[in-house]
Amino acid sequence: MSWKAYTEAHKDRFLNELLDLLRIPSVSARSEHKTDMEACAEAVKARLLEAGADSVTIYPTEGHPIVYGEKITDPSLPTVLVYGHYDVQPADPLELWHSGPFEPTIKDGKIYARGACDDKGQFYMHVKALETMHHNGGLPTNVKFIIEGEEEIGSPNLATFVKANKELLACDVILISDTAMISLDTPSIDVGVRGLTYVEVEVTGPNRDLHSGVYGGAVANPATILCQLIASMHDENNHITIPGFYDDVLVATEAERAKMAEAPFDEEEYKNDLGVKALWGEKGFSTNERTGIRPTLEVNGIWGGYTGEGSKTVLPSKAFAKVSCRLVPNQSSHKIEAMLMEHFKKIAPDYVQVEVRPHHGGEPYVTPIDSIPYKAAAAAILETFGKEPIPVRGGGSIPICALFEQELGVKIVFMGFGLDSDNLHSPNEKFNIDNYYKGIETIPYFHKHFAEMMKG
Amino acid sequence: MSWKAYTEAHKDRFLNELLDLLRIPSVSARSEHKTDMEACAEAVKARLLEAGADSVTIYPTEGHPIVYGEKITDPSLPTVLVYGHYDVQPADPLELWHSGPFEPTIKDGKIYARGACDDKGQFYMHVKALETMHHNGGLPTNVKFIIEGEEEIGSPNLATFVKANKELLACDVILISDTAMISLDTPSIDVGVRGLTYVEVEVTGPNRDLHSGVYGGAVANPATILCQLIASMHDENNHITIPGFYDDVLVATEAERAKMAEAPFDEEEYKNDLGVKALWGEKGFSTNERTGIRPTLEVNGIWGGYTGEGSKTVLPSKAFAKVSCRLVPNQSSHKIEAMLMEHFKKIAPDYVQVEVRPHHGGEPYVTPIDSIPYKAAAAAILETFGKEPIPVRGGGSIPICALFEQELGVKIVFMGFGLDSDNLHSPNEKFNIDNYYKGIETIPYFHKHFAEMMKG
Structure with a gap:
């Protein structure tokens, strides 16, 4: 069966499994959610094993546990390390949610729940992509998963774990879905995080x-x-x-700024979406520059x-x-x-x-667009979207990126399938169901193109 | 029995009655305390009747009820209207209280509770002064009490009541104990509120x-x-x-400012009490001016x-x-x-x-020091403290003052027995027991001197 046909055949289950994960209030910042964090780590482990991982281990830390899993297809193949996080931001102010933050609700094709996009919905695409590849011809790569529980509080214990487990985590690329794209019509790849x-x-x-x-x-x-x-x-x-x-x-060159200015941006639509009469920001820079390079x-x-x-x-x-x-x-x-x-x-x-x-805190990070990881991601997106993605600079932060590159000696590529308007960190966080399925459909092609490009 | 001997003989009961009143959490700003407000009004009514009032009525308002009581000794005598309030400020932040705000606690000669000084402890001195005069020769005046439940939220319904009940409230002076004095060693009278x-x-x-x-x-x-x-x-x-x-x-004259500067003030002691290294305020004015006339x-x-x-x-x-x-x-x-x-x-x-x-809001108010009410208060204080009081400008506000004068056509005199350091509106509000008794001892002399001065 083709990857796409498999996803289509199992789409309801793929959705329901995500909804179950979203029901666990895994708020890392609040000490009263300690047992929820443990329950969530156990759920991630169980889902990874069901999806075809060879082995999964929950590593305790001084804070919340880290879930590590792997499927080693053939040691001679390139290895993709998928990073994600099962913790979520606090849900308050609760009174502004239209439905319970931990009672996922589907409306107008969107899943409303804390963590729907950031990052449960996005890392779970990789779990379902693993299952899809595993049941349909096998993986063209080896895959490792590191799903942590402290991203929203700055990953205080991940660095220690990474430094102590370099061999376990050894890989050829780190793949992260914890960012956004412009839209399903205008796919984009974040080449940097602040x-x-x-x-x-x-x-x-x-x-x-x-x-x-x-x-x-x-x-x-x-x-x-x-x-x-x-x-x-x-x-x-x-x-x-x-x-x-x-x-x-690092001051962006005029050429870089000119390229950034090509990304579609409708200021009126942006203002209307936010309900503001005027935008604000550093004089001398555009909105995309203010959130990207400043x-x-x-x-x-x-x-x-x-x-x-x-x-x-x-x-x-x-x-x-x-x-x-x-x-x-x-x-x-x-x-x-x-x-x-x-x-x-x-x-x-x-x-x-x-x-x-x-x-x-966390360091800023930029992926070079002439690297194999970026090219493999762009090729995958071209394959499923029919369009080249636009490289953009994201405004958010993933604290661990700089350390990953330093300790593991490989590049990171961001394949985000959320939208900036998904209310990340806000009431009524959401994730378009279509984006979720599109992510599951696209990720296997990253593995395919990355394996091919690495072979040379 | 002399007034002083009577107070001495009943001092434990006088204290315990106040503690009972302080146990009622009559927080006017919080709607959940509505029934506490009603219970407190009932308690005030009962205590006034026990103290010798002829009649006491609880008047409902659109907000919290007003308690009105009177003892008419002889219609030809001058009438003193005592104003006070049974409502208190919210108690939070609760974690900073050393004992429960509504569990009055006695320590080092002080009563710690929300409302101890502002204003339950202070208006209750007048109730006990009434009892003292009633049982020892009778009152030299008529006395009326208006004890409201909305002072801490700006007295939104008192003006309507006053305007509608001018005859009921008719009087020759309004006496209020809701301010402070410098100390028992340095008695003072607030001649103004902001x-x-x-x-x-x-x-x-x-x-x-x-x-x-x-x-x-x-x-x-x-x-x-x-x-x-x-x-x-x-x-x-x-x-x-x-x-x-x-x-x-109204810019204070140099002469007024010079007189204000005579009030004892120790800046080091003031800073130490507050735990600050430096004071702050409007340039060109002293601390007492900053809180008094600016x-x-x-x-x-x-x-x-x-x-x-x-x-x-x-x-x-x-x-x-x-x-x-x-x-x-x-x-x-x-x-x-x-x-x-x-x-x-x-x-x-x-x-x-x-x-x-x-x-x-509320308007500022100033009492002239050449008026009979001020002179009667000063004479009462001289009698029980053995010292002339210093006239000072208080920094706080009693919103209803300006309206009282306007509607009832009489002057207001402030006889405050609290201290600035009594933590009004703060955690650990307190009232010195000695100040409480000194107030009960002094108030009858105000009635005596006021009656004599009015006779001419």
């Missing part, structure tokens, strides 16, 4: 919450000061003001004082913010983290105390 | 939470913009930048995005702040509210939407 630095800032004013009448005007309000610190970090052109922040940025500084969360119903006339003791930067080649996550921490402390006035705690 | 304007700001960027990698840098982050809006409202001298904000401020703008609460454990890389759809201004004579709460709402909308950039909702 790096990340994430910190939490705590500003302390008085040692207790105060009455805002009795003390207001005479004691620094940490919420006001935090706002002043954050406001000072962008200038009137929305450049980031931290000294040295842009020093290591670093950013964003407030991911802010809180302090009274946030409940009604009013409370309090001058709070503390105010907090979660602040993160997206980084581009050749910025270093550790360097920017240190810079950010130092800057917050340096600009803090002496009537407050500022503490900055690092959360996690 | 006004208040309180609004909630909602900044909306994109129509949903976004992935901060996919969209970060290209779409305005409402948390960042809110910080910029708030930061822009103070200049480098901590003057408020809203156009026209200071226009109506208006302020404070962030009472701020929130937006992900505020839970760990990290979430989200670009939030919305960010919020609760912002309030303390006002001084002759600023108008309504005028400043309109100014604040307009200013937020005016400075909002077009890539976000800003909504501003008014919470509540």
Whole structure:
């Protein structure tokens, strides 16, 4: 049976298996989900074995377990290492979901659930591609799976595992589906992901919450000061003001920028989709450049004082913010983290105390488009979409990429089948069912073309 | 028996009755406390009747009920209207309390509980003063009590009640214990309270939470913009930048400022108590001036995005702040509210939407020190403290004052027995037991001196 016919024959089961996986609330950031994380790792193991893996092992870590599985067809064939993650972002704010984040719901051809696209739906395409190849002529490659449970919290334990298991993970390419494409009509391949630095800032004013009448005007309000610190970090052109922040940025050439500008982009449609009247960003760069080749500084969360119903006339003791930067080649996550921490402390006035705690980070990564991995991915997409993919720079981050390349000495290729509008990290995350099936259909061709190109 | 001997003989009961009142969580801002509010009003009624009131009525309002009670000794005597409130501020953040906010705890001579000082402990001094006078020679005055349940939310229904019941409330002076004194060693009388304007700001960027990698840098982050809006409202001298904000401020004369500067103030002690290295405030004014004769703008609460454990890389759809201004004579709460709402909308950039909702407000109020009410209060304090009180301007607000004077045509006098350090509106609110007893001892002398002075 052809790969396509097999997928067609089993499509309902392929979908239901994904829905079952989405029902497990595997939120890595929240300690109360520890047992859900373990249950999810067990489910991934079971599905891999059913799909045809020779062996699957769950490796405990200091955090959430890593699932490793493999199918070695023939040691002389090239080996593809598939990386993915079974953990998901927290689901809140819950009240904005139209259906339960862990009760997957199908509507208008889309699966709505936390993790539908990021990354359960996407890594599971590879599990079903394995099954498809396994039952229809066998694999043209060896395949290894490393599916971790801590991507959304910065992969704190994966580096240790990779360094300790280089032989186990030895491969010729790393294949990741954790990014997006422009659309099913305009297939694209992310050639890069941004790096990340994430910190939490705590500003302390008085040692207790105060009455805002009795003390207001005479004691620094940490919420006001935090706002002043954050406001000072962008200038009137929305450049980031931290000294040295842009020093290591690899400036894109005019030729690269011209090529990026060819990707279809409809600003009105983009604004309408987001419900905004005007776009925002660094002066001198287009929207695609702002999310692709430029670093950013964003407030991911802010809180302090009274946030409940009604009013409370309090001058709070503390105010907090979660602040993160997206980084581009050749910025270093550790360097920017240190810079950010130092800057917050340096600009803090002496009537407050500022503490900055690092959360996690990851380095930016770029795949060269003249490499075999990229060419094999492009060939696979041409085969199933009938069109050459457009290379684009993705705005998100996959913290482990730089380390993978460094430790395993191979390139990474991103074959993302999600859409930017899939509400990743937001309420009502979704994944188009058609994109899910298209991914399962396309992935085997990557294995085929990669094996052929490696043979020379 | 002398008033003092009676108080001494019944001191344990006087304390225990207050503790019982403090056990009722009468938080007016939270709708879930509606039945607690009703229970508290019933308790106030019962205690007033036991203390000797002729009649007590609970008047329902559109919000929480008003308790009105009276003891008419002789219609020809002057009448004192005691105003107080049985509602309290929300208790959170709960984790910072050393004992339950509604489980009053006595430690080092202080009662720790929400409402201990603001205002249950203080209005209850008047109930016990009534009992003391009633059982020991009778009252030299008539006394009326209006104890409301909405002071902490801006007294939204009290004005209607006052306007509709002018005859019921007719009096010669309004006596309020809802402020502080410098200390038992340095008695003082607040001659003014600041006004208040309180609004909630909602900044909306994109129509949903976004992935901060996919969209970060290209779409305005409402948390960042809110910080910029708030930061822009103070200049480098901590003057408020809203156009026209200071226009109506009654500038204190050099003579008044010189008199204020005589009040004892130890900056090192003040800083140590608050745990801050440096004080903050409007350039050109002392700490007492900043909290007494100058208006302020404070962030009472701020929130937006992900505020839970760990990290979430989200670009939030919305960010919020609760912002309030303390006002001084002759600023108008309504005028400043309109100014604040307009200013937020005016400075909002077009890539976000800003909504501003008014919470509540109140006008500033000042008592003249050459009035009989002030003189009677000063004479009472001289009698029980052995010292003349210092007149000071309080920083807090009692929204209903200006309306009382306007509708009832009489002056208000503030006899506060709390301390600024009593953690009003903060965790671990407290009230010194000695101050409580000293208040009960002093209040009858106010009635005595007021009656004598009114006779001429």
